[in-house]
Amino acid sequence: MGKSENIPLPAVRRLSLYLRQLEAYADENHRTISSRQLGEVLGLSDAQVRKDLAYFGQFGHPGIGYRVPELIQRVRRILGTDKLSRVLLVGAGNLGRALIAFRGFQKRGFELAAVFDKDPDKVGQMTDGPNRLKIWDLSEMPAIVRKHSIRVGILAVPASAAQQVAEEMVAAGIRGILNFAPVPLQVGPDVSVASVDLAIHLEQLSFELNSVAP
Amino acid sequence: MGKSENIPLPAVRRLSLYLRQLEAYADENHRTISSRQLGEVLGLSDAQVRKDLAYFGQFGHPGIGYRVPELIQRVRRILGTDKLSRVLLVGAGNLGRALIAFRGFQKRGFELAAVFDKDPDKVGQMTDGPNRLKIWDLSEMPAIVRKHSIRVGILAVPASAAQQVAEEMVAAGIRGILNFAPVPLQVGPDVSVASVDLAIHLEQLSFELNSVAP
DNA sequence: CTATGTGAACAGCTTCACAGCG
DNA sequence: CGCTGTGAAGCTGTTCACATAG
Numbered sequence: 001m002g003k004s005e006n007i008p009l010p011a012v013r014r015l016s017l018y019l020r021q022l023e024a025y026a027d028e029n030h031r032t033i034s035s036r037q038l039g040e041v042l043g044l045s046d047a048q049v050r051k052d053l054a055y056f057g058q059f060g061h062p063g064i065g066y067r068v069p070e071l072i073q074r075v076r077r078i079l080g081t082d083k084l085s086r087v088l089l090v091g092a093g094n095l096g097r098a099l100i101a102f103r104g105f106q107k108r109g110f111e112l113a114a115v116f117d118k119d120p121d122k123v124g125q126m127t128d129g130p131n132r133l134k135i136w137d138l139s140e141m142p143a144i145v146r147k148h149s150i151r152v153g154i155l156a157v158p159a160s161a162a163q164q165v166a167e168e169m170v171a172a173g174i175r176g177i178l179n180f181a182p183v184p185l186q187v188g189p190d191v192s193v194a195s196v197d198l199a200i201h202l203e204q205l206s207f208e209l210n211s212v213a214p
Numbered sequence: 215m216g217k218s219e220n221i222p223l224p225a226v227r228r229l230s231l232y233l234r235q236l237e238a239y240a241d242e243n244h245r246t247i248s249s250r251q252l253g254e255v256l257g258l259s260d261a262q263v264r265k266d267l268a269y270f271g272q273f274g275h276p277g278i279g280y281r282v283p284e285l286i287q288r289v290r291r292i293l294g295t296d297k298l299s300r301v302l303l304v305g306a307g308n309l310g311r312a313l314i315a316f317r318g319f320q321k322r323g324f325e326l327a328a329v330f331d332k333d334p335d336k337v338g339q340m341t342d343g344p345n346r347l348k349i350w351d352l353s354e355m356p357a358i359v360r361k362h363s364i365r366v367g368i369l370a371v372p373a374s375a376a377q378q379v380a381e382e383m384v385a386a387g388i389r390g391i392l393n394f395a396p397v398p399l400q401v402g403p404d405v406s407v408a409s410v411d412l413a414i415h416l417e418q419l420s421f422e423l424n425s426v427a428p
Numbered sequence: 429c430t431a432t433g434t435g436a437a438c439a440g441c442t443t444c445a446c447a448g449c450g
Numbered sequence: 451c452g453c454t455g456t457g458a459a460g461c462t463g464t465t466c467a468c469a470t471a472g
Contacts (some may be wrong), residue, residue, distance in 0.1 A: 008463055012421055016414040020396055046215040047465055054433055062432045063472040069372035079417045080424035098312035108413035152419050172266050176419035182234055184256055192414040192422040199322035200230040201408040203293045205366050207226055210294035222441055260445055268455055276449045276454045
């Protein structure tokens with residue numbers, strides 16, 4: 001593929017929201033859904049929903065709406081999550097261990113396949129919880145990435161180590177990084193980065209509250 | 215305050231990034247920084263940085279750039295994080311406990327002041343780690359919110375409970391919710407919600423990788 | 429009659445380019 | 451000179467409104 005020019009980035013982000021909501025409707029055995037219904041629960045206009053979906057193809061049925069299972073399949077295909085993909089995690093600290101225990105990844109097409117840490121005390125240990133995994137040393141990363149064809153990695157190390165670890169991930173063959181460290185990663189143009197900074201979201205809430213009623 | 219009309223939302227989001235970066239520069243004892251330097255490390259144009267900051271006031275010094283400590287003060291003021299503000303957490307599961315242990319909040323002006331859970335086995339326990347807090351029953355929330363003047367809460371409960379707990383938070387007086395549950399919260403117009411869905415960020419990376427090289 | 433898909437109009441955001449200040 | 455602040459231009463994304471299909 002490679003025709004993703006022209007598609008607004010916000011539309012791609014909303015696509016994930018649509019999928020999540022569609023899966024919720026599927027769990028409740030809804031057969032079809034209209035752009036209006038889907039938009040309403042997500043706080044979007046019906047036109048927005050239709051336009052977004054139309055960027056990716058003609059999925060709807062005039063007079064009917066969108067068939068839920070069909071649209072789920074199509075959207076998963078577009079996002080590349082129609083087949084389970086393996087992901088690695090670097091950093092077995094508090095956040096890392098919470099991520100290992102998080103069952104939401106599996107449900108959405110991602111399998112945590114390997115965990116790495118720098119700390120020699122942690123290396124060789126098994127993680128606890130239901131999803132038990134051995135913690136590997138960073139030096140093992142290139143071999144494991146190749147062996148399991150892993151393309152995406154989650155970075156959950158302290159800010160001070162993040163840039164260096166990110167470089168090691170890229171060198172090991174990782175092409176997409178989900179970054180939880182509160183620093184901007186400098187990577188080449190062939191690597192994608194998505195960053196989550198927990199404090200920043202609180203700041204945004206703080207700003208919104210201050211803008212309305214001090 | 216209330217003049218935040220006219221300011222693009224993306225500019226507000228970047229303001230947090232600027233602050234984070236400015237604090238990093240302050241730690242390295244930089245006195246001043248230009249819009250070009252700041253933009254470069256964040257992957258933005260110099261014009262973007264200047265325009266964004268100018269939405270909020272005239273902070274720069276022509277020929278010099280921005281004085282780092284001064285700009286930090288001003289931006290904190292704008293975001294409402296110049297004074298420590300108390301935040302509560304609902305949900306002492308894996309993610310919740312990782313958030314309690316996370317030291318990044320304090321550094322950025324937020325103090326985790328109270329933890330709540332529904333599970334009677336957890337209620338009354340102390341959380342472990344350095345930041346020990348008692349876990350309260352949800353029924354205590356209104357009193358504690360009032361006592362500590364808490365306005366923002368972090369929601370880290372399972373998806374199935376999220377909407378109901380959110381309503382209890384709002385009823386208790388919470389005006390801003392940082393939502394980690396993968397469901398869209400339906401709240402009144404006087405409540406702000408920021409959502410973080412870990413799986414969605416992985417999906418976006420998956421899409422980007424599939425769009426460039428299958 | 430219901431609901432999609434879509435060009436056209438509109439709104440919002442970003443970039444440009446330069447006047448003006450230290 | 452170097453660098454900010456800012457109108458104006460340019461571009462991207464959203465909403466409107468309607469032709470079209472079931």
